[in-house]
Amino acid sequence: MTDVALPTDERTDLDLIARWKAGEQRAATLLVQRHAVAVARFVASIGARDDVEEVVQDTFVRAFASLDGFRGESSLRTWLFTIARRLVLDRRRTTRRRGEQVEVHENDAATEYDSLDGVVADETQRRLLGALEKLSPTQREVFVLRVSEGMSYAEIADTVGTTEGAARVHYHHAMRTIKELLDD
Amino acid sequence: MIDCPNGEVRDQLPDYLHDRLESSARMSVERHLADCAVCRDELALLRDLRGTLQRAPRIDVAAVAAAIPAYRPAARKSWASGWRIAAAITVIAVGGTSIALLRRPERPTQVARNTVAAPTSHAPAVGPASLPPVVKQPVPQPEQKVARAEPSAKTAPVPTGEELAMAGGTISDLSDGELSDLIGDLDSLDAVPSTDVESTESLLTGRHRGRHE
Numbered sequence: 001m002t003d004v005a006l007p008t009d010e011r012t013d014l015d016l017i018a019r020w021k022a023g024e025q026r027a028a029t030l031l032v033q034r035h036a037v038a039v040a041r042f043v044a045s046i047g048a049r050d051d052v053e054e055v056v057q058d059t060f061v062r063a064f065a066s067l068d069g070f071r072g073e074s075s076l077r078t079w080l081f082t083i084a085r086r087l088v089l090d091r092r093r094t095t096r097r098r099g100e101q102v103e104v105h106e107n108d109a110a111t112e113y114d115s116l117d118g119v120v121a122d123e124t125q126r127r128l129l130g131a132l133e134k135l136s137p138t139q140r141e142v143f144v145l146r147v148s149e150g151m152s153y154a155e156i157a158d159t160v161g162t163t164e165g166a167a168r169v170h171y172h173h174a175m176r177t178i179k180e181l182l183d184d
Numbered sequence: 185m186i187d188c189p190n191g192e193v194r195d196q197l198p199d200y201l202h203d204r205l206e207s208s209a210r211m212s213v214e215r216h217l218a219d220c221a222v223c224r225d226e227l228a229l230l231r232d233l234r235g236t237l238q239r240a241p242r243i244d245v246a247a248v249a250a251a252i253p254a255y256r257p258a259a260r261k262s263w264a265s266g267w268r269i270a271a272a273i274t275v276i277a278v279g280g281t282s283i284a285l286l287r288r289p290e291r292p293t294q295v296a297r298n299t300v301a302a303p304t305s306h307a308p309a310v311g312p313a314s315l316p317p318v319v320k321q322p323v324p325q326p327e328q329k330v331a332r333a334e335p336s337a338k339t340a341p342v343p344t345g346e347e348l349a350m351a352g353g354t355i356s357d358l359s360d361g362e363l364s365d366l367i368g369d370l371d372s373l374d375a376v377p378s379t380d381v382e383s384t385e386s387l388l389t390g391r392h393r394g395r396h397e
Contacts, residue, residue, distance in 0.1 A: 020255055021255045021257075022255075023254070023255065025252075025254055028249060028252040029246075029249040029252075032245060032248050032249040032252065033245055033249070036243060036245045036248050036249075037240050037243070037245070040240060040241050040243045041237065041238060041239075041240055041241065043241075044241040045237055049241070052241045052243060053242075053243040053244060053247070053248070056243055056248055057247070057248045057251050060248055060249075060251065060252060061251055061252065061253075064252045064253070064255075065253075067255075068257070068258050124232065125232075125235075125236045128232060128233055128236045129236060132233070132236075132237075144237055146198045147198050147201070147230055147233050147234050147237065148233075148234055148237035148238055150198060150199065150201065150202025150204055152199070152204070168195070171198075172194075172195075175194075175226075176187070178229075178233070179187075179229070182229075
């Protein structure tokens, strides 16, 4: 059976999807609880800070509406990230069309985030966030997925719509840029 | 901060951080880390970055979950609906073709008339087999010639192909006198036949018409 080869998390996701399809609404809640924070983290880290919850909600609504099309070829989380990324890009395009300027402030770290463990954003974290903000959008996406979510290059390639090789290059360029910025 | 030349280990550091390496790969990375201060620094940086990135934005997970609707299976397409679509496409295709055919102007008739009325098209029909075809001769002022051909068509109607066939007949239909006249006319022509279609036309059609009229 193919299920044997799947990691436990993915098997659980598929089980929960099956249960939701069988009419158990609680399974949908469990799926949201398993992935919502990671999706929110990803959405925030790629620049959609003002409406993270809205994007996360849209992501789950869309994902559940098209779960029949989810074949389990990638993990559910990768699939959710792909949908979330597309929504963020759509919003960015709409904002650009309206002519609104989206500015990123280093102080966002202290104002927009509430760390769960109550750690106040210190100088080191500000510098790290500042360095991350200097990356190109694609570099940042790849770096966040690799470092924060621990995704493989294949999963990143699926999410961002690129190749494994390109994802690897983006990661290493991002790492070098961050090191240079922190050395200054 | 410099880079370690061991690219393979550097590539695996995020996987090591997330404990996603198999035991043999993990041990290999750990052995390298024990001897490489540069990679230890990079791993520490990755740990800090991960900590910074993983601070969670506030979201109401319960509200997100509440927005998920109950499962509704997608409507399956039955074979009957497939046939319905095929039938609709056929009706549209047949109808469209019919309308296109009905609306099509009767061009072939006009084209045939124009072909007969065109000055150059007369030469092969009326001329004797020995005459070189008029169309192959160099035409010094084609635009003027066309302009001249039209008024003559208005004043003296150009005979249709059918009329020409009746008027022309064959050389054997001519009497001895007519034949000798024709030979005389041919002898009086220049070595290079005239490109003036109008004059050639009137010369031939006028004579033969007169004979049949």
